Amino acid sequence: MKISRIEHMCEGNGHVIIKEILDAPQLNGKCRMYAEVILEPGCSLGYHEHHGESETYYILSGQGEYNDNGEYRPVQAGDITFTPDGKGHGLANTGNADLVFMALIILD
Amino acid sequence: MKISRIEHMCEGNGHVIIKEILDAPQLNGKCRMYAEVILEPGCSLGYHEHHGESETYYILSGQGEYNDNGEYRPVQAGDITFTPDGKGHGLANTGNADLVFMALIILD
Numbered sequence: 001m002k003i004s005r006i007e008h009m010c011e012g013n014g015h016v017i018i019k020e021i022l023d024a025p026q027l028n029g030k031c032r033m034y035a036e037v038i039l040e041p042g043c044s045l046g047y048h049e050h051h052g053e054s055e056t057y058y059i060l061s062g063q064g065e066y067n068d069n070g071e072y073r074p075v076q077a078g079d080i081t082f083t084p085d086g087k088g089h090g091l092a093n094t095g096n097a098d099l100v101f102m103a104l105i106i107l108d
Numbered sequence: 109m110k111i112s113r114i115e116h117m118c119e120g121n122g123h124v125i126i127k128e129i130l131d132a133p134q135l136n137g138k139c140r141m142y143a144e145v146i147l148e149p150g151c152s153l154g155y156h157e158h159h160g161e162s163e164t165y166y167i168l169s170g171q172g173e174y175n176d177n178g179e180y181r182p183v184q185a186g187d188i189t190f191t192p193d194g195k196g197h198g199l200a201n202t203g204n205a206d207l208v209f210m211a212l213i214i215l216d
Contacts, residue, residue, distance in 0.1 A: 001188065021166050021188050022212075028162065030138035030214050036166070054136065058129050058144070058210075060168065080109065080129050102166075102210055104130075106138050 010046030010090065014039075018103075032105040039064070039099040044092035050083055055105045057081040057091065062099030065092045118154030118198065122147075126211075140213040147172070147207040152200035158191055158213070165189040166210040171203030 002020040009016040017038040027034065032053055039045060039062070047067050057066075059079045066075045067090040068083075074094070075081065083089045085108055093099035110128040117124040125146040135142065140161055147153060147170070155175050165174075167187045174183045175198040176191075182202070183189065191197045193216055201207035 022164060022190070026162065026164070026190060026214075028214050028216065034164070034212060054134065056130060056134070056142070082130070082134060104142060104212070106134075106136050108136065 008046075010048040012044035012046035012090065013092070014043030016043065016045050030107060032107055033103065034105075035103050036060075037101050037103050039091065039093040041093055041096055041098070043099075045090055047088055047090035049086070049088035050105070051086060053105050053107045054085055055083045055089070055103060057089075058102040058104075060100040060102065062093060062097050063095030064099045065094050067091070116154075118156040120152035120154035120198065121200070122151030124151065124153050138215060140215055141211065142213075143211050144168075145209050145211050147199065147201040149201055149204055149206070151207075153198055155196055155198035157194070157196035159194060161213050161215045162193055163191045163197070163211060163213045165197075165199065166212075168208040168210065170201060170205050170207030172207045173200045173202045175199070 004018045006016045019036040022034045059075050061077050064075045069087040112126045113123050115123045127144040130142045167183050167185050169185050172183045177195040
C-alpha cells in the first residue's frame with residue numbers, strides 16, 4: 001500500500017494522508033484512484049473540480065463539513081458523497097478525531 | 109443506499125449484508141459493484157470465481173479467514189485482498205464481532 005502525506009492539498013489546511021489500495025494495473029484503466037483518506041483534526045482537502053471522471057467519498061469515521069459543488073453539509077460515518085464529471089467538492093474535518101473516508105475515482 | 113441481505117451467499121454459512129454505495133449509472137460501466145459488506149459472527153461468503161472482472165476487499169474491522177484462490181490466510185482491519193480475472197475467493201468471519209469490509213468489482 002502506497003501511503004502519501006500531502007501538505008495543503010488543493011489549498012486546504014494542514015495535510016491529507018492517502019493510503020492507495022490499488023495500483024494502476026489493478027485499476028485497469030477504469031478507475032484513477034481507490035484509497036482510504038485521513039484528515040486529521042483541523043485539516044481539510046480544498047475545493048477542486050473533476051473533469052473526465054467522478055469521485056465518491058464514503059465516510060468511515062469522524063465529523064466533517066462537505067462542500068458539494070458550493071453547497072455545504074455535515075457528514076459522518078455512513079454518508080456517501082458523489083461528485084459527477086464537471087462538478088467540484090472539498091471536505092474539512094470539523095471534529096476532534098480523525099475524519100476517515102474511502103475515495104474512489106471512476107473514469108468516464 | 110440499497111441494502112441487501114443474502115442467505116447462504118455462494119453456499120456460505122448464514123447471511124451476508126451488502127450496502128451498495130453506488131448505483132449502476134454511477135458505476136458507469138467501469139465497475140460492477142462498490143459496497144460495504146458485513147459478515148456477522150459465524151457467517152461466511154462462500155468461495156466463488158470472478159470472470160471478466162477483478163474484486164478487491166479492504167477490511168475495515170473484525171477478524172476473518174480469507175480463501176485466496178485456495179490458499180487460506182487470516183485477515184483483519186487494514187488488509188487488502190485482490191482477486192484478478194479468472195481467480196476465486198471466499199471469506200469467513202472467525203471472530204466474535206462483525207467482519208466489515210469494502211468490496212469493489214472492476215470490470216475488464
